[in-house]
């Protein structure tokens with residue numbers, strides 16, 4: 225075949241493909257005026273497509289396995305996931321020489337299949353410890369070995385699959401003092417820095433976070449957290465980020481929420497809003513109902529948080545993660561034994577005004 229014939233066949237093919245793509249495109253236009261056509265975009269906006277930073281959710285693995293509405297909503301809306309419980313100490317390491325990876329591995333396979341980032345939660349916490357740890361009788365060296373072995377075995381198992389970790393979770397009390405956890409009792413407060421070092425040794429590429437709640441409560445707890453992370457940084461401890469859980473309430477002021485975010489960014493670390501939910505019934509009213517007024521206030525609060533977060537330097541925006549997906553899955557109603565509606569999706573998997581609030585935060 226002559227070269228010119230080949231070129232003309234190839235051009236014909238390209239033209240047909242282009243025409244086919246135009247007819248299949250997700251844009252509708254009613255009249256064709258090549259100069260002035262403004263296509264109407266019919267592709268639905270989603271959190272992951274609309275927001276300029278990763279949008280995540282904490283996932284319940286049992287629901288992920290059993291509930292297609294839950295699973296499909298996650299695939300549609302999010303590009304980052306955290307295990308709500310499946311990577312905690314008691315879940316992964318229920319007895320001294322036994323590790324159970326299956327639920328966490330399931331979550332990772334799901335994330336990989338759907339192009340999502342996985343954030344690990346959490347290597348060290350005072351809660352969700354198995355009985356064998358709470359009852360462990362050992363010397364200081366044996367406790368140190370327990371801490372190090374757990375961190376390095378877990379990070380090693382997920383190396384290359386989990387991009388980032390909450391290394392230490394909630395080490396500061398609401399009064400700003402170091403929490404008197406089993407870890408501090410057995411190993412002293414400097415165990416915190418060593419936990420980061422053990423994590424870094426096991427996976428030098430993982431981004432390592434200190435994660436806590438209550439930055440928005442006021443200066444006492446916030447300053448203690450900032451002092452802790454700044455002191456880790458100044459000692460050369462490998463810390464990359466700070467997680468602001470942001471389990472907050474509709475009555476919290478925008479000023480406190482913004483201060484929480486801007487002071488975290490002032491550390492120079494990456495900032496992850498790591499567990500957001502906004503309670504509408506923080507006073508535990510038994511017969512409370514979900515009203516339009518509350519829904520609108522919640523939307524405004526989500527908007528204010530996103531707006532403040534969108535204003536910190538781009539390189540520090542690790543992302544925003546909500547704590548589970550819909551109001552039906554949130555930890556709040558069962559934990560506090562009250563009705564509440566803290567998340568951007570309702571129990572029927574529908575978007576609430578809070579969803580629009582998130583989108584409005586970047587306008």
Ligand code: G3I
Pocket residue numbers: 308309312351352393469499555
């Ligand atoms: O899986 C067992 C089930 O087998 C058993 O029948 C049932 C009876 O209570 O308990 C189930 O385990 C519960 C687990 O959630 C799964 O639902 C635990 O009791 C319960 O304590 C656990 O609560 C979790 C809590 O952390 C403690 O680990 C919440 O789901 C989870 O949302 C919450 O998440 C924390 C973050 O990790 C850290 N920041 C605060 C946040 C909210 O408290």
